[in-house]
Amino acid sequence: MVTTTIPHPQNTPIQSVLIVGNYCHDVLLQGGAVFAETLGGAASFISNVFTALSVSFHLTSKVGFDFKYPVNHEPIVIPSSKTSVFHAYFDQGHTENAHQDRVLKRVEVCDPINPSDLPDKRFGFGMAVGVGGEILPETLEKMVETCDAVFVDIQALIRAFDKNDGTVKLVRLKESGFYHLLPRVKFLKASSEEALFMDVEEVRQWCCVVVTHGKDGCEVYWKDGEMKIEPFGANQVDPTGAGDSFLGGFVGGLVHGLVVPDAALVGNLFGSLTVGQIGLPKFDLRLLQRIKDEVQRRKLHSTCWFESGDDLISFTKPAGHDEFRASLASSKLVSRSPGSVEQVTGQPKLLVGSVYDKPN
Numbered sequence: 017m018v019t020t021t022i023p024h025p026q027n028t029p030i031q032s033v034l035i036v037g038n039y040c041h042d043v044l045l046q047g048g049a050v051f052a053e054t055l056g057g058a059a060s061f062i063s064n065v066f067t068a069l070s071v072s073f074h075l076t077s078k079v080g081f082d083f084k085y086p087v088n089h090e091p092i093v094i095p096s097s098k099t100s101v102f103h104a105y106f107d108q109g110h111t112e113n114a115h116q117d118r119v120l121k122r123v124e125v126c127d128p129i130n131p132s133d134l135p136d137k138r139f140g141f142g143m144a145v146g147v148g149g150e151i152l153p154e155t156l157e158k159m160v161e162t163c164d165a166v167f168v169d170i171q172a173l174i175r176a177f178d179k180n181d182g183t184v185k186l187v188r189l190k191e192s193g194f195y196h197l198l199p200r201v202k203f204l205k206a207s208s209e210e211a212l213f214m215d216v217e218e219v220r221q222w223c224c225v226v227v228t229h230g231k232d233g234c235e236v237y238w239k240d241g242e243m244k245i246e247p248f249g250a251n252q253v254d255p256t257g258a259g260d261s262f263l264g265g266f267v268g269g270l271v272h273g274l275v276v277p278d279a280a281l282v283g284n285l286f287g288s289l290t291v292g293q294i295g296l297p298k299f300d301l302r303l304l305q306r307i308k309d310e311v312q313r314r315k316l317h318s319t320c321w322f323e324s325g326d327d328l329i330s331f332t333k334p335a336g337h338d339e340f341r342a343s344l345a346s347s348k349l350v351s352r353s354p355g356s357v358e359q360v361t362g363q364p365k366l367l368v369g370s371v372y373d374k375p376n
């Protein structure tokens with residue numbers, strides 16, 4: 017079995033998670049018209065998945081006086097600031113330096129998250145998941161000091177914003193001001209577009225790199241190997257938040273004691289559930305119960321991170337991985353009925369009936 021020396025947090029069975037990143041308002045546009053307004057930000061998509069998976073967490077997030085969505089985990093409200101707002105344009109085609117299927121513009125920006133905004137306590141897991149440049153190098157530094165295992169979404173590190181219209185551009189990870197911290201980070205997640213802005217071969221020597229590939233699932237790279245994790249099918253109507261929900265499912269799976277390949281399947285599952293809906297997804301309660309049951313069953317049958325007691329995480333697909341995938345896939349088949357749907361935070365507001373269909 018291939019293993020690597022990632023210590024498991026504090027040898028305690030139940031892990032607490034710190035999520036750091038601002039909520040935002042998302043406005044989705046197509047053909048010059050707004051078709052939906054929703055709560056956004058990686059923090060909101062990840063909280064949604066954690067609540068679905070019964071993972072408890074602390075969230076540090078900032079919004080302005082105009083924040084308009086009810087949420088279960090209250091953000092810090094900055095009275096002198098507006099909430100960050102992103103406009104997502106789905107019909108401007110491919111650009112060299114941005115997400116392939118949408119052009120994002122940050123049109124309002126809330127305050128950054130400073131080290132002093134973080135709670136003064138230790139966490140098993142920390143997640144640096146900014147969307148609008150709100151995570152500062154010193155904030156990530158405090159996270160690596162106070163969290164046993166830090167997970168970073170590369171978008172928190174490499175986004176730059178056009179001075180005139182806020183268009184999101186990407187800068188190379190090496191020039192981001194965060195590079196020196198990577199040896200202290202445990203997992204770095206990037207979409208395939210974002211991965212072009214880093215040297216995967218170099219970074220995987222320091223931390224595990226997870227690259228997501230949309231409908232094709234994801235790939236995990238670590239020092240001594242790599243593996244592809246199969247996707248789940250989906251009827252995509254809105255790609256927003258797929259990567260965030262993937263990360264929520266992945267970390268949620270690890271928190272529940274799954275090994276990396278199995279947790280990445282849970283990530284793929286939540287990514288696929290997210291693209292099937294506009295904005296923050298609602299999850300069918302029976303589907304969630306099936307997923308949680310499968311995760312518990314799987315945990316009992318694999319050598320789990322927290323219970324192995326040897327401080328090692330296995331990156332090899334354990335026996336039964338394909339069966340676990342099949343059982344998760346079949347859990348998607350449970351039918352939806354009125355009253356069985358859960359959504360933990362803000363509802364999207366649909367302004368016109370049509371939805372965006374991502375070209376594959």
Ligand SMILES: Nc1ncnc2c1ncn2[C@@H]1O[C@H](COP(=O)(O)OP(=O)(O)O)[C@@H](O)[C@H]1O
Binds near residue numbers: 227231
């Ligand atoms: N069309 C799709 N069908 C099935 N799964 C998808 C689809 N799009 C995304 N996913 C899932 O969500 C994950 C993240 O999506 P991706 O588009 O790579 O991220 P991002 O939203 O950051 O660009 C993928 O690895 C995959 O598991």
Ligand SMILES: O=P([O-])([O-])O[C@@H]1[C@@H](O)[C@H](O)[C@@H](O)[C@H](O)[C@@H]1O
Binds near residue numbers: 040120171257258259
């Ligand atoms: O779609 P995805 O890349 O996973 O994540 C998205 C961010 O890129 C975007 O800035 C934000 O406005 C969305 O709400 C969502 O968080």
